[in-house]
Amino acid sequence: MSTRPVGTATRGTTNPNRLRRMDRWIAAVHGPALRRSDRPLAVDLGYGAAPWTTLELLRRLRAADPRCSVTGIEIDPERVAAAKPYEEEGLRFRHGGFEIPVEGRPVLIRAANVLRQYEEGEVADVWARLCGRLAPGGLLVEGTCDEIGRRHVWVALGRRGPRTVTFATRLGSLDRPSDLAERLPKALIHRNVPGEPVHAFLRDFDRAWAAAAPYASLGARQRWIRAVRDLRADWPLADDSRRWRQGEVTVEWSAVAPRAGTA
Numbered sequence: 001m002s003t004r005p006v007g008t009a010t011r012g013t014t015n016p017n018r019l020r021r022m023d024r025w026i027a028a029v030h031g032p033a034l035r036r037s038d039r040p041l042a043v044d045l046g047y048g049a050a051p052w053t054t055l056e057l058l059r060r061l062r063a064a065d066p067r068c069s070v071t072g073i074e075i076d077p078e079r080v081a082a083a084k085p086y087e088e089e090g091l092r093f094r095h096g097g098f099e100i101p102v103e104g105r106p107v108l109i110r111a112a113n114v115l116r117q118y119e120e121g122e123v124a125d126v127w128a129r130l131c132g133r134l135a136p137g138g139l140l141v142e143g144t145c146d147e148i149g150r151r152h153v154w155v156a157l158g159r160r161g162p163r164t165v166t167f168a169t170r171l172g173s174l175d176r177p178s179d180l181a182e183r184l185p186k187a188l189i190h191r192n193v194p195g196e197p198v199h200a201f202l203r204d205f206d207r208a209w210a211a212a213a214p215y216a217s218l219g220a221r222q223r224w225i226r227a228v229r230d231l232r233a234d235w236p237l238a239d240d241s242r243r244w245r246q247g248e249v250t251v252e253w254s255a256v257a258p259r260a261g262t263a
Helices: 020-029 031-036 052-064 077-086 120-131 177-183 197-211 213-218 220-231
Strands: 041-045 069-074 091-095 108-112 139-145 151-158 161-169 248-252
Touching: 020 031, 020 052, 020 108, 020 139, 020 151, 020 161, 031 052, 041 052, 052 069, 052 091, 052 108, 069 077, 077 091, 120 139, 120 151, 120 161, 139 177, 151 177, 161 177, 177 197, 197 213, 197 220, 213 220
Parallel strands: 041 069, 041 108, 069 091, 108 139
Antiparallel strands: 139 151, 151 161, 161 248
């Protein structure tokens, strides 16, 4: 007997190359775990009305490990039917939801622009369900981006819960780091208010960005790197200049997690 997929259909908006920043980070940071896995299976959860980003995930992960396979999962059966003609070796599309209907445990679950359309109070349970499906050493990457992938913020979680938050942007489009606030994941977007850690982080980032204004003559990348170096004095960053040069910065989840007892 078939079981009903867990979750609700999202709007399904998607564009080619929209998730490139997230994929690039996954391949760089999670690549070693993929290579250690006997069966490096990744899941693209809620890929939307078209399968473009799932195909792109397969290509980018295979640059890290040619053995990788990807299964795209959608709760809308019409979207699955539309994606089926694009299947190839190592690429499948299945009807499902947060139960993750694949054989075995994936080493990666990517859920981009999915929980944005849920209530904040639902996030913890969904995270726990998805993390419970991961293989040992696996990673859940859940976040939100704009329509063409210029600005993106995501949370990385292991089987024991959230680890880090990454802010990524096309630097030429940025006026100030807090512009990224509009793309905070559902777990954080309502917490960008005074008294919450993520608000303090973005406030300090803006201050560091302003102080780094003299570096703008060398380009937005050099200004970003200078600002992030200054930010590191007060915040536990989890990456280094190799990632900063890509227009990224990653901070420990514990430093920006919502305060207990607030809503």
